Every structure is written in C-alpha cells, then in structure tokens.
Amino acid sequence: MEDLVKLRDEIDAIDDQIVSLFEQRMAVAENVAAFKRSVGKPVLDKEREKIKIQKVTEKTSNAFNRQAVESLFGQIMAVSRMLQYQRLASERTDVEGFQVGDMVTTPETKVVYTGVPGAYAEAAMDSYFGSEIRGFNVETFGDAMEAVHSGRAQYGVLPIENSSTGSVNEVYDLLSAYDNHIVGETMIKIEHALLGLPGSRIEDIRTVYSHPQGLMQCSRFLDAHREWQQVSLQNTAASAKRVLDDQDMGQAAIASRQAAKNFGLVVLKEKLNDLDNNFTRFVVISHEKVFRKSADKISVCFEVPHESGTLYNILGHFIFNGLSMTRIESRPIQGKPWQYRFFVDFNGNLREQAVRNALHGIQSETEGFRILGNYIGVGQQ
Amino acid sequence: MEDLVKLRDEIDAIDDQIVSLFEQRMAVAENVAAFKRSVGKPVLDKEREKIKIQKVTEKTSNAFNRQAVESLFGQIMAVSRMLQYQRLASERTDVEGFQVGDMVTTPETKVVYTGVPGAYAEAAMDSYFGSEIRGFNVETFGDAMEAVHSGRAQYGVLPIENSSTGSVNEVYDLLSAYDNHIVGETMIKIEHALLGLPGSRIEDIRTVYSHPQGLMQCSRFLDAHREWQQVSLQNTAASAKRVLDDQDMGQAAIASRQAAKNFGLVVLKEKLNDLDNNFTRFVVISHEKVFRKSADKISVCFEVPHESGTLYNILGHFIFNGLSMTRIESRPIQGKPWQYRFFVDFNGNLREQAVRNALHGIQSETEGFRILGNYIGVGQQ
Structure with missing residues (x-):
C-alpha cells in the first residue's frame, strides 16, 4: 500500500506540471484567437491540426502512447477552438434570430392537433393551453406542421416520444423539414x-x-x-x-x-398497456423564433461529416461548456443512405454564455445545424 | 502573420513538454496497474478520480481552464484505465464466450424469415444463403427470434434498418431481449x-x-x-x-x-418510393456465439447510468482505441421511463487487442453490456 501512495505522489507532481503547461498554452491560444479575429481567419484549421498531431505523436515512445497523445491533443485543440468560439460568440447579440418573448394566448388563439377529438393529442393540448383557446384538428402530423407554418394555427401540439415505444420518427423528420420551432412541451399519461x-x-x-x-x-x-x-x-x-x-x-x-x-x-x-407508467411527451410548435426568459431546455439538430470521431467531438462542446445532455436521437437523411441527422436535447437558456459557446462551436463543425427551440422542459429526468 | 508563427513556436515548445510529462505519467501508471493486479483491486476507482479532479482543478486560474482541465484529466485517467484494461485483457482467452467459427449450411439448414413468401425478408434470405437451405416463414419478428432461440431454426433473417425510414425499432428491442447473436448482414434494394x-x-x-x-x-x-x-x-x-x-x-x-x-x-x-436509392439492411441471427476470422463489424448494446457526460466517456473508449463507430441508436428501457439503451456498431474483430480493450472498458463502465455479434459488414459506408 505504501508503494501505491508513493506512485500516486509521483503522478501528482507530474500532473501539477501538466496543469501549469496547459494554462500557459491557453494564454498563448488567446493571442492566436485575437490574431485570427483581426484577420478574419476561421477558427478551425484542419491542415494545421493535422500537422500538429503528427509532430506530437512523433515524440512518443510506443504505440499505445502514440494513440493516447493523438487523442489527447485532439482534445486540447478542441478546447482551444472552444475558447476561440467563446470570444467570437461574446461579440454576437442574438442566437440564430431567436428572441425573448412570452406566449400570450387569447380565446381566439388557434391551436392545431392531429387526430379526431378524443385523441391523446387533444388531451395534451388541453393540459398545456387550458380551455381558453380555439383548438382544431387535422388528419396528419404533416398537416399540423403545415398549418403552423402557414399561420392557419399559431401553435401546434405533436407527440415526440413515448416512454415505452420511443421516438415518434415522423415528427422528428418534420421538425427538421419545416421552419417551425419548439416553444413548449407537455407530458400525458397514456392509459389504453x-x-x-x-x-x-x-x-x-x-x-x-x-x-x-x-x-x-x-x-x-x-x-x-x-x-x-x-x-x-x-x-x-x-x-x-x-x-x-x-x-x-x-x-x-x-x-x-x-x-x-x-x-x-x-x-x-381497461389498462391494456404492457407497462403501467406509460407517458407520451408532446412538443408545442410555433412558427415564431421565441423563447421565454425562464426556458431551461434546448433542442438542436445537425448532420455530422462522415468521419470517425466526429460525433464524439461534437458532444464535447456540451461537456466542455458544462451543459447536461438529456437525449440524443438520430434519423436517416433523405437521399444520403447511411448518413444521419442527430437531434440533441440539453439543459440551458439561449441567453447563457456557455450555451452560446457550445452552439457556436457545434454550428462551425457540423452541417445543417439548427436550433429547434428553447422552452420549459417537463421533469422527465 | 509573423506573429502567428511566433505564437505557434511557443505552443510547440509547450506541447513538447506536455508529451514528455504524459510519457512519464504513463510509465508510473504501468506500476500502479501492476500493483492493482497483484492485489486484485478494480481498475476504476471513482473516489480516487474525484479527488484527483478536485486537486488539479484547484490549480487553475479561471473558470474556462477549470472546466478544460477537468475534462482533460477525465481523458488522461480514461487513457490510464485503458492501459490497465489492456494488461488485464491480454490475460483473458475469450471475449464473452464468443468463439471463432465458420457458418456451414446444408440443404437441411433451417432458416426463418418473417412474412409470407414474396416478402422482402425472403429475398434477403435468398441473397445471403442462396437456395441450398430450407427457408420457412413465421408471422412476427418475435416469432422469428423465438424460432432461432429454441433451435427450430439455425438462422433467422430480420430487417434492422431502412435507408430512408430508419431503424426497425422492434428488432432492436428483440435483439436486446433475446440471447441470440448477429452472425451476418445483407442489404436489399427496395422497389415498391x-x-x-x-x-x-x-x-x-x-x-x-x-x-x-x-x-x-x-x-x-x-x-x-x-x-x-x-x-x-x-x-x-x-x-x-x-x-x-x-x-x-x-x-x-x-x-x-x-x-x-x-x-x-x-x-x-411501379417505382412508388419517394427515393430511388432505398435499401433495407437485414441481420442474420443465430443462437450460437460464433464469429468468423474475417468478421469486420461489431454490434454492442449497453445502458448508461443517468449522469451527464457518461455517453461521451463511453464513446471515448472507441476513439481512444482507434475504432471507427458507424452507427449509434437508442431505445427506451422498458419500465425505466426516459432512460435509454444504446446500440453501437463499429469496425473491428473480437480477436483484435484494441477491440478487447474498448469492450472491456465499456463493460466496466455501463450496465447490461452485451456483445450482439461480430460479422462481415456490407459496404454501407
């Protein structure tokens, strides 16, 4: 046991030096970021990163360390990029056109749901909006998205996930296809x-x-x-x-x-469900890009380039900014067989700096990035 | 531009020192691993890692670096664990009971598919096995899994993913519920x-x-x-x-x-499909735990504890071992609302050391870990 204590002391001494060097590195990286901003150079320089990885891996003494150093410097450079995104993000005033706003409903507010009266979606609408709105029904999820998009309805209520059968794939696909946004969510207990x-x-x-x-x-x-x-x-x-x-x-x-x-x-x-605790989560959709000051959940989607490790690096933007991811879902991209669009939910508000940093980084390193909405999440954790 | 060159030289000098310290750290970690093996201590010591993170983050000068150092040392300790798993894994002779073996079929080999003759699954069976087997059909995916499990069929052919509509959720759920294994896959062009x-x-x-x-x-x-x-x-x-x-x-x-x-x-x-390039991927299922020497694709599933960052750390096992992930899918866990089982496909063979390291690490840090199979992937990348 004494051996272990001695070994750990050695490790602690090494770690102190690593931390100190890392701090020095970040200070220099600040200057690189300032230079890049002044000349308008992009943050991500893949060629430079490749050369850097080559240089550091050449200095390792065995295959395991080579692999480890490659991963470690991949990480260090990702952190470096995050710092640079942070500096850039702090200069921006809004996030993708989203504005703070409240949801005001009147007895004239039109809300669309899918199915005939008596559908669970109607119950979800009632639970979210109460009775002081004008609800109406359409036949398909696509019809509901179209009604919200065209302004025939101010809001739409669509099921997105069930606790025992999983995601409602069609709604995920519609969220990426339409320029509508999530402004709320609600949960309904399903009793078949x-x-x-x-x-x-x-x-x-x-x-x-x-x-x-x-x-x-x-x-x-x-x-x-x-x-x-x-x-x-x-x-x-x-x-x-x-x-x-x-x-x-x-x-x-x-x-x-x-x-x-x-x-x-x-x-x-009665009670036909396999499971007694069976819930369906519904999202509330609007054509407007608004979020409440108290919104605490964000949904985004993006496509990742077809390279190993990319999804891992993208998720790093959440981790490194201290954001907690609650859900990840993938859907095929139409016309690109075996490539996927990812949907991620995480906790945060668009006014927070950490959120802006993460989103700026993800946007820079993915394709088709979109903020689907920022809203008050229901307690599913 | 001269500025940038100078700044980069400074970074290079710092990086050289970091690499050298990392090498020293790994050398000490080798001794820690040997000690742990000798006394039978587990590789992952969460309490010790927590204290370590606290120590190193205390030495940082600002919030950003604090977060970065926390992530970085999370990474360094993960690498350290991997080295230890590698030492342990090299002492093991098999992986979860999987054995190298060939698929031998005769005109008496029974293969089950779902649906009536003429179903796409029958075409998939023909394309994989040829005509020299005895195919038979059952009504549901569950019936097919049951037939393979009970030995009424040696193999089963089940659709798992379509290039435009995505995963066949029910088959994912059956793969985790049954003790059957994937021994092959095949792809069929769908023309409705x-x-x-x-x-x-x-x-x-x-x-x-x-x-x-x-x-x-x-x-x-x-x-x-x-x-x-x-x-x-x-x-x-x-x-x-x-x-x-x-x-x-x-x-x-x-x-x-x-x-x-x-x-x-x-x-x-004819040609009713929305997309011309519409393919369905089928998996071939067996009750036996076999894989071919030339198998190049592995499917696993696991549940991650409900903590922020856990999935990210798990994916690190693939990245750090140089393995390329081709697919990630999540499905709800029955009876645990809003918790998920993840299914990951990646390239590799169970005989490779990097694969064993990754799997040993993932198994140690997840619940309900299972290797679903190691088989020859069809070129969907």
Whole structure:
C-alpha cells in the first residue's frame, strides 16, 4: 500500500506540471484567437491540426502512447477552438434570430392537433393551453406542421416520444423539414382501453384498430389474442370513430376512455398497456423564433461529416461548456443512405454564455445545424 | 502573420513538454496497474478520480481552464484505465464466450424469415444463403427470434434498418431481449409497386394495404391519393395476400413485384418510393456465439447510468482505441421511463487487442453490456 501512495505522489507532481503547461498554452491560444479575429481567419484549421498531431505523436515512445497523445491533443485543440468560439460568440447579440418573448394566448388563439377529438393529442393540448383557446384538428402530423407554418394555427401540439415505444420518427423528420420551432412541451399519461360498440363482448372481437404505437404498447395483451386481426390507423381516436362508423360487433379499438365517451362506445377492458407508467411527451410548435426568459431546455439538430470521431467531438462542446445532455436521437437523411441527422436535447437558456459557446462551436463543425427551440422542459429526468 | 508563427513556436515548445510529462505519467501508471493486479483491486476507482479532479482543478486560474482541465484529466485517467484494461485483457482467452467459427449450411439448414413468401425478408434470405437451405416463414419478428432461440431454426433473417425510414425499432428491442447473436448482414434494394387484382384500375382503388414502413416510404405517392384509406398490416407480402383473399377491385397493396407474381396480382404502378436509392439492411441471427476470422463489424448494446457526460466517456473508449463507430441508436428501457439503451456498431474483430480493450472498458463502465455479434459488414459506408 505504501508503494501505491508513493506512485500516486509521483503522478501528482507530474500532473501539477501538466496543469501549469496547459494554462500557459491557453494564454498563448488567446493571442492566436485575437490574431485570427483581426484577420478574419476561421477558427478551425484542419491542415494545421493535422500537422500538429503528427509532430506530437512523433515524440512518443510506443504505440499505445502514440494513440493516447493523438487523442489527447485532439482534445486540447478542441478546447482551444472552444475558447476561440467563446470570444467570437461574446461579440454576437442574438442566437440564430431567436428572441425573448412570452406566449400570450387569447380565446381566439388557434391551436392545431392531429387526430379526431378524443385523441391523446387533444388531451395534451388541453393540459398545456387550458380551455381558453380555439383548438382544431387535422388528419396528419404533416398537416399540423403545415398549418403552423402557414399561420392557419399559431401553435401546434405533436407527440415526440413515448416512454415505452420511443421516438415518434415522423415528427422528428418534420421538425427538421419545416421552419417551425419548439416553444413548449407537455407530458400525458397514456392509459389504453379496449373499446367496442354498446352490447359487444370481448369474445366476439375479430378485428382491433389502433395507432401502430397503441398496438405496440399493448403487445402483451394482443399476444394473448393472436386470432384478432390488427389494423393500424392514423391515430387512436380515429380507430374509435371507425368502430362507431362500421357498426360491426366484431370490431374494437384501442384508445383512451375519453374516446369511448366521445364516440358513444363502451369500455370492454381497461389498462391494456404492457407497462403501467406509460407517458407520451408532446412538443408545442410555433412558427415564431421565441423563447421565454425562464426556458431551461434546448433542442438542436445537425448532420455530422462522415468521419470517425466526429460525433464524439461534437458532444464535447456540451461537456466542455458544462451543459447536461438529456437525449440524443438520430434519423436517416433523405437521399444520403447511411448518413444521419442527430437531434440533441440539453439543459440551458439561449441567453447563457456557455450555451452560446457550445452552439457556436457545434454550428462551425457540423452541417445543417439548427436550433429547434428553447422552452420549459417537463421533469422527465 | 509573423506573429502567428511566433505564437505557434511557443505552443510547440509547450506541447513538447506536455508529451514528455504524459510519457512519464504513463510509465508510473504501468506500476500502479501492476500493483492493482497483484492485489486484485478494480481498475476504476471513482473516489480516487474525484479527488484527483478536485486537486488539479484547484490549480487553475479561471473558470474556462477549470472546466478544460477537468475534462482533460477525465481523458488522461480514461487513457490510464485503458492501459490497465489492456494488461488485464491480454490475460483473458475469450471475449464473452464468443468463439471463432465458420457458418456451414446444408440443404437441411433451417432458416426463418418473417412474412409470407414474396416478402422482402425472403429475398434477403435468398441473397445471403442462396437456395441450398430450407427457408420457412413465421408471422412476427418475435416469432422469428423465438424460432432461432429454441433451435427450430439455425438462422433467422430480420430487417434492422431502412435507408430512408430508419431503424426497425422492434428488432432492436428483440435483439436486446433475446440471447441470440448477429452472425451476418445483407442489404436489399427496395422497389415498391402498387398491386391490384387482375382487371382492377388505379382509379377504382379506395383502400391500400402495406407495412407501416412501406406506407412511409411511398408517402409522396400516397399524399396525391388522400381519398384512399391506408391500412397497415404485418408486412408487405401479407398485404398482397389480403388483396387476393378479399377479391375486392377497390383494394391494392404496396409490395414488391415478386409479391405480385406469388399472389397472381398485377402491377398497377411501379417505382412508388419517394427515393430511388432505398435499401433495407437485414441481420442474420443465430443462437450460437460464433464469429468468423474475417468478421469486420461489431454490434454492442449497453445502458448508461443517468449522469451527464457518461455517453461521451463511453464513446471515448472507441476513439481512444482507434475504432471507427458507424452507427449509434437508442431505445427506451422498458419500465425505466426516459432512460435509454444504446446500440453501437463499429469496425473491428473480437480477436483484435484494441477491440478487447474498448469492450472491456465499456463493460466496466455501463450496465447490461452485451456483445450482439461480430460479422462481415456490407459496404454501407
């Protein structure tokens, strides 16, 4: 044990020198940054970084250290770039055109959701906005994004993630395709029930309708009824409407109890979900680029060049600026097979310097960077 | 410009000293590792690392450097752990029970796929195995995993990712739930067609059946026919079968040309895909833990503790060992809302030391770590 103490003392002495040298290096880097700013040179100089890596790795004595020194100096230069981005960012007055603003709603404020009345999205809208707005429904997620984009609705409410089935991919794709922004989020507890016509019995059912996520979330229940035909429709409430319209005692829908009320159906069985704690998170969308002073969650998306280590370096911008990442999701890029657009959620407000530094760095080192929104997150952590 | 040259010379001089100190530090770390091995102490000592970070950050002169030094020493200690894992790993003979072996198939080898004959999965099976095997079909992805697990099939062929719609979530979830392994992959070009009964016309269609991914991949075509009811079924070939069974001239299926042949349907319209280059990647599953000597792609999954920066540190194991990550996917963990299991693909073979180092490190710092397989990747990069 005495050995270990002695070895650790040696390491401590070495580390003190490394810290001191690192501080000296950053002081010189400040001057490099000032020079680059004065002549308008870009922060990232890939050629120079390549030469630097070559120089330092040549000085190592074995293959392991060579690899380690390459990674370490990759990191040191990334930190150096971050300092330079920080200096540049402090000179900018706004972030990508986002402005501080409050959400004001009146009884005339139009809010769009997807599905027929009784859909979980309607419940999400009610929970976020209360009843003093004018809600209306459209058929598809794309229709809702279009309504917000065109101004036919000031806000839209769209599901983005379920706690047991994961992301709603189509909404992620629409967020990157449309110039709309996230201004809020809300969470709804999902409690699926099996709904049928008045007088129908569970043993008569031959066909069950729901949204694909509804079917997935009740897969254990449905596995016990393999003889039933499962048919996916646009949303759960549309399934209830279908059962009402068809007037076929052999049909049932998986939807909310509210949908049963709205369509005059009866609940044949409750609590169908595989898991009791099943939540869906909805985002509130606006065409305006606004965020509240108290907003504490930011969503961004970007494409990373097809090089090893790039995603790692991008995530470093969050870590190095002390920002806490809460979610990362990837989606294919249309027309670029096997390349991906990443969506990252993290905690922060666009007025904070650390956030501006991170975003400036990420924007400089990715393609198609976009701030999707800054809003008040619901406590999912 | 002269200024810049001078500043860079200063940086170079500092860097030389940092490299030299780093080499000294690694030499001492070797002795620490030997000591730990001799007394059976674990490599990761979180308490000691916390104290170390506190010590070095106290020596910094400003907040930025404090953050940078914290990250940098996080990195240095990670490298140090990797060296120790390397020493330990070289003493191990196998990786998680995986053994080198060849895939031998005979005309009696049973291979399972999902869907009815004519499904894209059947085409994937044919392309991977040729015709000298005994293929059979089951209804669901879960059934296929179960057949491989129980030995009713030696191999299974399951779709895992499409180049335009992304991951097949259910298959990711099944890979983590079952003790089956990936032994190969293959890619199929997807060309959807609209299939109807002989004599039917496109203007008579009122209902279109397909797999949800089939409907998504043809969304532009379907947006021009909003009056059609879209119904999702288990797979594209099942949709063709449904059209044949129902004998309704108002019904059509989105499926392959092959499905039209198999079910005696006619092609009403070809090339429905939004994108011309639409591919689906399939994985080949076995219950055995085997990999070929020439395997060059590895898939793993793990859960990361709910702490900021953890995923970043885990990805560091790939970067620091010089391994190239090709894909990262996350899926919710059942019963743990808003926590995620990550799936990572990277290039390598389980016999390589760098791979063993990375995997040993990741296993030590994550929960539920599993090697899903080591196989020959198809050229998607």
